Amino acid sequence: MTARTAAQPAGEHGPPAAIEHGGSGMPTALLGMLLFIASEVMFFGGLFATYFNARASVPAGTWGPPEGAHELDIALAGVLTAILLASSFTMQFGVWAIRRGDIGKMRMWTGITLVLGVLFLMGQLYDYSELGFGIADGVFGTTFYTLTGFHGAHVFGGAVGLTVILARAMRGQFSRRNHVAVEAVSMYWHFVDVVWIAVFSTIYLLR
Amino acid sequence: MATTTLEPRAAAYRRSWVIDWLTTVDHKKIGILYITNSFLFFFAAGILALVIRSELAVPGLQFVDQNTYNQAFTMHGTIMLFLFIIPALSGFANYIVPLQLGAPDMAFPRINALSFWLLPIGGLLIFSGYLFGGAAAEGWTGYAPLTQQGGVGTDLWIIGLTLVGTASILGAVNFIATIFKMRAPGMTLFRMPIFVWTVLVTAVLILLATPVLAAGLIALFIDRNYGGSFFDPSVGGNPVLWQHIFWFFGHPEVYIVILPAMGVVSEVLPVFSRKPLFGYRAFVFATIAIGLLSFSVWAHHMFTTGAVFLPFFSFMTALIAIPTGIKMFNWLATLWRGKLMLTTPMLFALGFLSMFLIGGISGVMLASPPIDFHLQDTYFVVAHLHYVFFGGSVFGVFAATYYWFPKMFGRKLNEPLGKVHFWIHFIGFNLAFFPMHQLGLSGMPRRVSDYGADTGWTILNFASTIGAFMIAVSIIPFLINVVATFINGEPAGDDPWEGNTLEWATTSPPPPYNFDTLPPIHSERPLFFLTHGHGHAAERPSDLEESAEDDVERREGPV
Numbered sequence: 001m002t003a004r005t006a007a008q009p010a011g012e013h014g015p016p017a018a019i020e021h022g023g024s025g026m027p028t029a030l031l032g033m034l035l036f037i038a039s040e041v042m043f044f045g046g047l048f049a050t051y052f053n054a055r056a057s058v059p060a061g062t063w064g065p066p067e068g069a070h071e072l073d074i075a076l077a078g079v080l081t082a083i084l085l086a087s088s089f090t091m092q093f094g095v096w097a098i099r100r101g102d103i104g105k106m107r108m109w110t111g112i113t114l115v116l117g118v119l120f121l122m123g124q125l126y127d128y129s130e131l132g133f134g135i136a137d138g139v140f141g142t143t144f145y146t147l148t149g150f151h152g153a154h155v156f157g158g159a160v161g162l163t164v165i166l167a168r169a170m171r172g173q174f175s176r177r178n179h180v181a182v183e184a185v186s187m188y189w190h191f192v193d194v195v196w197i198a199v200f201s202t203i204y205l206l207r
Numbered sequence: 208m209a210t211t212t213l214e215p216r217a218a219a220y221r222r223s224w225v226i227d228w229l230t231t232v233d234h235k236k237i238g239i240l241y242i243t244n245s246f247l248f249f250f251a252a253g254i255l256a257l258v259i260r261s262e263l264a265v266p267g268l269q270f271v272d273q274n275t276y277n278q279a280f281t282m283h284g285t286i287m288l289f290l291f292i293i294p295a296l297s298g299f300a301n302y303i304v305p306l307q308l309g310a311p312d313m314a315f316p317r318i319n320a321l322s323f324w325l326l327p328i329g330g331l332l333i334f335s336g337y338l339f340g341g342a343a344a345e346g347w348t349g350y351a352p353l354t355q356q357g358g359v360g361t362d363l364w365i366i367g368l369t370l371v372g373t374a375s376i377l378g379a380v381n382f383i384a385t386i387f388k389m390r391a392p393g394m395t396l397f398r399m400p401i402f403v404w405t406v407l408v409t410a411v412l413i414l415l416a417t418p419v420l421a422a423g424l425i426a427l428f429i430d431r432n433y434g435g436s437f438f439d440p441s442v443g444g445n446p447v448l449w450q451h452i453f454w455f456f457g458h459p460e461v462y463i464v465i466l467p468a469m470g471v472v473s474e475v476l477p478v479f480s481r482k483p484l485f486g487y488r489a490f491v492f493a494t495i496a497i498g499l500l501s502f503s504v505w506a507h508h509m510f511t512t513g514a515v516f517l518p519f520f521s522f523m524t525a526l527i528a529i530p531t532g533i534k535m536f537n538w539l540a541t542l543w544r545g546k547l548m549l550t551t552p553m554l555f556a557l558g559f560l561s562m563f564l565i566g567g568i569s570g571v572m573l574a575s576p577p578i579d580f581h582l583q584d585t586y587f588v589v590a591h592l593h594y595v596f597f598g599g600s601v602f603g604v605f606a607a608t609y610y611w612f613p614k615m616f617g618r619k620l621n622e623p624l625g626k627v628h629f630w631i632h633f634i635g636f637n638l639a640f641f642p643m644h645q646l647g648l649s650g651m652p653r654r655v656s657d658y659g660a661d662t663g664w665t666i667l668n669f670a671s672t673i674g675a676f677m678i679a680v681s682i683i684p685f686l687i688n689v690v691a692t693f694i695n696g697e698p699a700g701d702d703p704w705e706g707n708t709l710e711w712a713t714t715s716p717p718p719p720y721n722f723d724t725l726p727p728i729h730s731e732r733p734l735f736f737l738t739h740g741h742g743h744a745a746e747r748p749s750d751l752e753e754s755a756e757d758d759v760e761r762r763e764g765p766v
Contacts, residue, residue: 058443143437
């Protein structure tokens with residue numbers, strides 16, 4: 001599990017410099033996370049393309065929830081946006097804490113971030129239950145639930161990641177020098193936040 | 208999250224070979240798993256091809272009904288592309304790239320294992336449609352709204368493809384991280400073997416194109432199962448949107464399939480011409496240019512929808528002929544006045560050159576809208592794509608198999624049997640697919656199970672069917688060769704071909720940690736300079752600043 005173990009065979013037999021994963025510069029695990037995020041950007045790009053394509057195909061003035069359903073709850077969505085934005089800050093406070101080697105503060109901020117993430121998900125589910133239209137009610141419903149739903153699934157994935165690093169932090173596995181998993185999860189969490197800003201702006205503000 | 212430490216006695220730990228292969232994270236074993244899995248799917252999809260060609264041999268329905276026929280060509284295309292060609296080339300990349308970089312393994316060995324194991328699961332899900340009322344039958348492109356009519360097989364096709372796509376994306380992350388982070392000292396970017404360069408560009412294409420297909424597949428799944436209306440025009444959806452999404456992935460996909468095969472050929476041609484590759488840097492930049500252009504040509508698959516701007520996509524498509532032409536020039540100039548050795552890998556590489564050229568020329572023809580409008584959905588397109596995928600990529604896969612088999616298993620495949628394989632394969636391929644150009648020009652549509660006896664298409668179709676069976680027959684000497692080599696093959700030694708690149712600097716097969724020692728790396732041909740001498744006596748630290756200096760010295764040669 002540790003880098004030392006993985007590199008051990010080559011360390012005994014191979015040229016020493018070849019086993020340093022990357023040597024200088026960004027840690028390999030962070031590069032991997034960045035590349036994965038790049039692919040996620042393209043995934044959401046595809047979903048946004050379906051949204052804009054549908055938005056452009058319907059007659060002018062008819063875009064929105066089907067007749068008879070509630071309008072979108074922009075106030076609730078605004079509160080959820082604030083929660084998720086705040087969670088990006090608390091995440092970063094946690095990263096800065098572990099960079100100083102302060103694992104207590106890192107646990108606290110990561111815990112707060114996790115709570116905010118779960119609050120966001122619960123708020124989104126409440127919003128779904130109140131809207132009064134479904135994924136099968138026209139192309140607005142389809143694109144609305146797909147975009148927000150897949151974003152929510154990514155928040156859930158991020159929450160799982162937060163839980164893992166919190167559990168590892170409880171066992172004292174991170175230190176000032178060794179905390180690449182925290183950096184990677186925080187990167188992913190910021191990405192999920194940025195996607196939500198794009199989703200919120202597109203669906204609620206631009207309409 | 209157990210933290211393991213390596214005990215001194217770990218080497219004595221024994222387990223059965225089954226557990227060993229199922230749980231391995233060694234890039235070489237995973238590479239062999241990839242290749243083996245790919246060939247199994249190749250045989251399955253090949254049998255489907257024989258079903259298709261048998262049905263088309265003469266007019267009338269003789270063997271299968273129309274629905275079975277539709278399933279056959281859908282499965283044939285899907286499996287050949289997603290579970291044979293791409294994973295086979297990924298398998299060679301898995302095995303060879305860390306070796307060529309002088310690295311002990313891939314950057315993320317366990318993610319590497321995950322990428323592989325998703326493949327057989329995805330492939331079996333796609334095939335399992337046959338158990339649940341019929342496999343997907345909409346063609347490998349799965350056009351909406353036709354997919355709306357499919358049964359459970361179509362859903363299994365969607366799920367299986369999503370898994371296979373996920374495997375590709377994880378693999379791409381791994382390759383890029385490996386290439387940027389795991390290079391041996393001295394292995395600067397412009398000293399990497401061309402195969403590594405092509406794998407790098409391919410990985411970037413996979414990373415950016417495949418997620419878009421995943422988004423489209425999910426939208427399709429929602430439409431089919433949860434009442435969504437992405438592609439349903441009656442409630443505001445748009446069926447042409449599927450074509451945009453599919454081909455935004457699908458055209459980079461074509462280069463995902465061909466670029467690593469170009470890389471293989473660029474390894475094989477110099478070794479058996481006894482010359483360096485002509486124009487290394489031009490080749491690298493041409494590869495990058497193909498990668499960039501591939502994202503701006505997708506709508507040439509959609510000229511006849513009337514929904515795309517023809518001049519732009521026609522122009523961009525024709526532009527791709529320039530970097531591809533540069534490569535063709537590089538390869539020919541590499542051969543020029545070389546000391547050619549016509550071994551089996553060399554024959555397959557030369558087969559690639561000639562067959563891919565034909566596929567490229569018919570591709571430029573199809574880039575012209577007036578011609579494309581006439582030929583859309585005819586057998587001309589089938590001929591074109593088989594000259595690119597089969598004449599190109601599959602010839603590349605066999606070149607790689609014959610070239611790297613001695614490294615993987617320590618024994619050389621038998622040359623006479625290999626040549627028998629090549630010639631039956633080559634003649635059969637042309638007999639199967641060249642007549643399709645003429646069939647397409649005279650109007651035979653693709654994806655039909657039957658045609659009239661009065662159309663005049665019977666002779667060419669019959670010839671094509673004979674060719675298809677010749678290809679199948681050519682696999683027999685190949686299989687005999689593999690089995691016979693395992694039993695009693697000629698020992699290969701470390702470097703049977705006098706290669707240029709680092710994989711030949713270690714034993715055959717390499718130890719789990721790959722290298723005991725690495726030769727100094729001052730060029731893209733470290734092994735050549737190790738065995739034949741060069742201007743650098745002492746090993747020296749290398750970084751990007753020094754590489755330019757090194758290159759100058761290399762050109763000046765020994766003083």
